Amino acid sequence: MDNTVFSGRIKYRHNKFWSPADAEIIRNTIMDASYAPEKWKNVENWQRKLSNKYNSRQFASMHGCRVPELYWRGRDCNQIDFSSLPAHYVIRPTIGHSCKSVFLMKNGRNLMDGRSYPDAEIIKALNKALADDHYQEFLIEEFVRTEEAEYKIPNDYKFYMFNGELAFVQVINRFNRKKGFTSFYDKAWNLLENVNSIYKQAADLQVKPRCFDEMYAYAVSLSKTYEIFVRIDFYATDKGAVFGEFTPTPGLGAAFTPFGDKLLINYWDQFCKGMI
Numbered sequence: 001m002d003n004t005v006f007s008g009r010i011k012y013r014h015n016k017f018w019s020p021a022d023a024e025i026i027r028n029t030i031m032d033a034s035y036a037p038e039k040w041k042n043v044e045n046w047q048r049k050l051s052n053k054y055n056s057r058q059f060a061s062m063h064g065c066r067v068p069e070l071y072w073r074g075r076d077c078n079q080i081d082f083s084s085l086p087a088h089y090v091i092r093p094t095i096g097h098s099c100k101s102v103f104l105m106k107n108g109r110n111l112m113d114g115r116s117y118p119d120a121e122i123i124k125a126l127n128k129a130l131a132d133d134h135y136q137e138f139l140i141e142e143f144v145r146t147e148e149a150e151y152k153i154p155n156d157y158k159f160y161m162f163n164g165e166l167a168f169v170q171v172i173n174r175f176n177r178k179k180g181f182t183s184f185y186d187k188a189w190n191l192l193e194n195v196n197s198i199y200k201q202a203a204d205l206q207v208k209p210r211c212f213d214e215m216y217a218y219a220v221s222l223s224k225t226y227e228i229f230v231r232i233d234f235y236a237t238d239k240g241a242v243f244g245e246f247t248p249t250p251g252l253g254a255a256f257t258p259f260g261d262k263l264l265i266n267y268w269d270q271f272c273k274g275m276i
Contacts, residue, residue: 004261009268010253013276017048017248027095028135031055033062037225045276047226050246053094054139060243063225065218067243069142077126077138082119088143088151091122093129095136097247099177101129104143104153111153112177144237147210154235155206156244157215160264161223161230162271166216167263168192171206172199187216195260198251209236218243228275229268 017023027048031040040046040059050056057067071089072080091103103122104111117125130136145151158170166187174180182199184192189208194201209215215234218241222232226246233244256264268275 004253004256004258006256006261006264006268007253009265010249014249014252016276017045017051023048024135027052029055031058033058035062047228047230047246047248050226051095051248053092053245054137055094056246057139057243060218060222063218063221065222065243066240068144070139071142072140073137075130075137077123077130080119080123080140082122085140086143090141090143091126092139092141093136094139095133101125101138102177106143106151114176144235144239144242147236147238149238154237157209157212157234157236158247158250159215159219159223159232159234160250160267161219161226161232162267163227163229163275164220164224165267165271166219167267168195170195171202173202173206193259194257195263196251196256198255211236211241214241222246227272229264229272 026043026046029049030052031049040049043049050059054073057070060067068090071085073094088106090105091101093101099112102112103117105117108118109116126138130138143151144154146154153174153176156170156172156174158172160167160170169185169187170182171185172180172182180199181202182196183202183206184195185206186192189212191205215236218234219232222243223230226232228248231247231250233247235242235244
């Protein structure tokens, strides 16, 4: 359902975030974990800086969160030394959503679409994406393993946070870029009814990650600093909780069920009342 109260608030936020003429300049002002909090928060709706995935890594590191190792960052993809990369690695854009232009490479095969890619074809695809956005960069990062030390498409643990308060966790079990199953849990890992209808509901109860408490603690800490509503994504790995990204406008508010809308608005009005 796209006509929910939550959807309306998210669309309003999206417009306020991204319609100003300087929005992309703000998002793509490169930040560093060493910067003082005041430098991060020196513009209105400063959270836009964290929609750049490089900046979000820096911000998470600044707050003590574990992030994937960074192998390369930039726009000149012809300079990528593929011979220096491990057999398994991840390429993702600094700007984007819905796994677009993401390469989850395992021995030359992209797990997101099942295809094998020679280096030249990867460079061609990245350059095409870069041509469409002169602010865009790409990151090449560590392919984090699951808690069972496997290299496969990791489950996403998406924490819907309101100024330090958790509304629910969404778990997505992906098969590829567009398909997967989902389920929703409260802080005590009790299964909730469906909050969002983009993915089919998983048939089985998901096993609570061993590092759930660490993910939750990171989410609370980051959310208190972020202040306004945000979805914060993590991976459960054999190294513990690993930060993924911030999403301030998940799905532009689309496809949330009446139950999900009511739950999200209750948290918004209780913990982020009057905030964008």
